[in-house]
Ligand SMILES: *[C@@H]1O[C@H](CO)[C@@H](O)[C@H](O)[C@H]1NC(C)=O
């Protein structure tokens with residue numbers, strides 16, 4: 001690995017730099033002062049792209065889009081979006097493996113197009129003539145459907161966590177995509193929890209190692225020993241409260257169009273006063289140092305996050321914060337029955353054979369560089385890279401205006417040459 005920490009000129013705001021090293025919520029007033037010299041407030045107001053769904057967004061942005069559905073072994077119907085090869089792409093591009101984008105916790109596939117044309121993963125990769133597929137995990141707005149269960153009535157629908165996403169959602173989606181495209185392998189570009197479930201799939205369903213050519217894990221989350229995000233404290237407390245009483249966790253949290261969304265729109269709705277409030281909350285929790293997410297993108301974000309998952313999944317992450325990167329904790333009795341031991345076992349990553357490129361950010365409060373490095377050391381065939389921009393945070397991997405500078409070129413160069421060199425762009 002190469003860790004290149006060059007300290008260049010002093011960043012624009014010393015205030016933000018100091019604040020970012022605290023784990024508590026950031027005093028909003030200081031953010032407001034600091035942001036006022038960085039942001040052009042003349043362009044504010046809700047974005048026309050805020051309330052559009054994936055299909056509508058692609059149409060708005062001038063891209064084609066197909067909507068597909070894949071059904072998992074346990075009956076969940078997943079919404080999958082595809083941005084097919086453009087007609088202007090040379091014919092040899094049709095030989096390329098499809099790329100699959102997988103989203104993070106409380107997020108959805110919209111993330112990979114949210115910053116708009118020329119600025120987002122899925123548009124950039126589609127522009128480079130890759131066949132883009134965007135998966136949505138069970139429970140989010142596009143995958144809130146089941147062959148027999150009703151998400152509004154049956155609590156059993158919400159009986160899942162990353163375990164099921166890894167061992168059931170990912171395989172169903174990948175098999176579906178391979179069948180439609182008539183290919184043998186996909187390439188994975190994953191963010192946050194999307195990395196977690198993609199890597200876990202390789203561990204829990206080893207036969208899928210052969211179906212993945214290479215994976216890029218941006219802000220890969222596994223153990224959370226060094227994670228600074230204060231929201232994790234809430235998850236951990238929840239995990240403690242609900243340990244062993246699993247039925248109580250079978251419910252939906254943060255549904256799209258629900259209270260969380262209303263709060264997001266209320267807080268980030270979008271006026272001059274709201275921009276600093278909104279990003280201070282977002283960035284204090286997830287990590288930031290400099291405003292790399294432009295007002296233009298910020299104005300679109302509140303219509304798309306948070307997106308729903310199960311309380312059980314939330315609790316599982318709390319357990320991971322508490323016990324390490326482990327299987328779901330069913331309490332001592334349940335664990336004895338399920339795992340033959342009182343404590344939930346750590347995930348066994350030995351079966352993971354896929355070549356994983358792990359990309360970490362120095363200001364990431366969720367996937368801390370140390371945790372990400374720990375994950376890399378457990379993966380047989382991985383390369384680890386810390387983005388050289390010293391202000392790169394968790395959401396910068398999907399929303400920052402600098403992602404086209406630091407991330408996209410590295411992915412494209414690696415796909416083109418087969419060789420990955422950390423922070424090499426051409
Ligand atoms: C759920 O999936 C079924 C089968 O594909 C479909 O007919 C139905 O319209 C879907 N319901 C929703 C709410 O998406």
Ligand SMILES: *[C@@H]1O[C@H](CO)[C@@H](O)[C@H](O)[C@H]1NC(C)=O
Pocket residue numbers: 156159247
């Ligand atoms: C929840 O899912 C687990 C794992 O699939 C299963 O063992 C358990 O019986 C389910 N619980 C309920 C109440 O359906």
Ligand SMILES: *[C@@H]1O[C@H](CO)[C@@H](O)[C@H](O)[C@H]1NC(C)=O
Pocket residue numbers: 245247
């Ligand atoms: C959880 O739900 C299952 C299925 O509905 C039920 O059989 C079981 O007794 C419940 N467990 C508890 C602890 O309430």
